[in-house]
Amino acid sequence: MPADDTSRRRRRRRRLLLLPVLAAAVLAALPWAGRALLWRWEDNPLLRGERLARKVGCLSCHRPEAGVEIPNPGSRWGTVPRFQAGNAMMYAESCADVEGFVRSGAPRAWLDDPEVRRRLASQRLRMPAYEGRLGDDEIADLVAYACAVEGLDLAGAGDPQVAAGRALARRHGCLSCHGVEGAGGRPNPGSLGGFIPGFAGRNFDDLVRDRAEFAEWIRHGTSRRLARNPLIRYFWQRQAIAMPPYGDALSDEEIDQLWAWVGAIRQRP
Ligand code: HEC
Numbered sequence: 001m002p003a004d005d006t007s008r009r010r011r012r013r014r015r016l017l018l019l020p021v022l023a024a025a026v027l028a029a030l031p032w033a034g035r036a037l038l039w040r041w042e043d044n045p046l047l048r049g050e051r052l053a054r055k056v057g058c059l060s061c062h063r064p065e066a067g068v069e070i071p072n073p074g075s076r077w078g079t080v081p082r083f084q085a086g087n088a089m090m091y092a093e094s095c096a097d098v099e100g101f102v103r104s105g106a107p108r109a110w111l112d113d114p115e116v117r118r119r120l121a122s123q124r125l126r127m128p129a130y131e132g133r134l135g136d137d138e139i140a141d142l143v144a145y146a147c148a149v150e151g152l153d154l155a156g157a158g159d160p161q162v163a164a165g166r167a168l169a170r171r172h173g174c175l176s177c178h179g180v181e182g183a184g185g186r187p188n189p190g191s192l193g194g195f196i197p198g199f200a201g202r203n204f205d206d207l208v209r210d211r212a213e214f215a216e217w218i219r220h221g222t223s224r225r226l227a228r229n230p231l232i233r234y235f236w237q238r239q240a241i242a243m244p245p246y247g248d249a250l251s252d253e254e255i256d257q258l259w260a261w262v263g264a265i266r267q268r269p
């Protein structure tokens with residue numbers, strides 16, 4: 001038998017051996033390819049601001065989730081205000097005030113008042129000035145986040161339906177998973193995107209088509225439409241955190257209020 005005939009056969013055998021390996025690789029890559037097609041990163045100022053607040057140390061002093069505030073002897077109210085329902089509202093009345101704190105460690109009016117300056121100099125903890133340390137975009141994200149956490153300048157704030165929905169979301173702990181104002185993006189290992197979807201971004205369009213599907217998620221923690229997709233089921237079985245079924249804990253009227261709140265968030269540019 002000619003020599004190049006044998007080597008050709010050997011090459012063909014090697015190629016045949018490679019086939020199952022290739023097939024296995026393609027199969028293993030399928031979920032990840034599907035994931036890339038199906039999922040979009042959550043990205044918005046609130047989420048960026050929240051991540052930045054952790055990264056640049058804001059949350060070391062301001063503890064949004066903790067029940068206690070850090071003592072701050074010498075300061076006006078004796079503690080560092082905790083974001084969200086702490087004594088923060090004693091300090092900032094507007095997002096412009098919040099920006100003053102972030103840029104200069106205090107709003108202009110404080111810094112112009114010699115008595116306040118004296119108090120600031122004597123208190124144990126001072127709000128650092130981040131101007132120069134962070135870019136304007138980063139400061140804008142931080143201000144958006146801090147404002148939202150503190151309830152300043154919220155979407156649809158004048159509408160009682162929206163306000164009731166927002167209060168329900170706080171009371172039932174929706175925000176602890178779905179983020180401030182439904183900004184999303186909090187970690188969920190093993191899930192399709194690796195994070196919990198929000199209400200503001202485009203993932204919501206895919207996950208919730210209408211009020212009926214919204215109610216289905218809340219009552220049953222799932223969507224019958226999406227459950228038909230094997231790829232989605234694959235990730236659902238592996239994700240660490242699932243949407244809890246609230247059953248009858250929320251009435252139809254309350255779901256309407258949550259829906260109004262989500263609508264207001266989504267109308268924000
Ligand atoms: C070293 C602790 C410390 C760090 C770090 C810190 N702050 Fe502050 N912050 C304070 C103190 C203290 C006050 C209250 C003002 C005072 O008593 O001087 C304050 C006040 C504020 C206020 C006004 C009160 C309120 O809650 O509305 C905002 C807004 C604020 N900080 C945002 C931030 C942001 C955003 C960051 C991160 C970029 C940050 N802070 C980092 C200590 C800190």
Ligand code: HEC
Nearest residue numbers: 172173174177196197198199203204207217241242243244
């Ligand atoms: C323990 C964390 C957790 C809590 C609390 C929670 N959710 Fe969820 N929620 C999830 C997860 C995880 C998903 C993603 C589900 C999936 O893909 O399987 C989800 C999905 C959803 C969806 C689908 C669309 C989307 O973009 O998020 C809606 C709507 C929703 N939740 C509403 C709510 C509401 C309203 C509350 C409060 C009454 C709430 N959730 C409380 C974890 C939570």
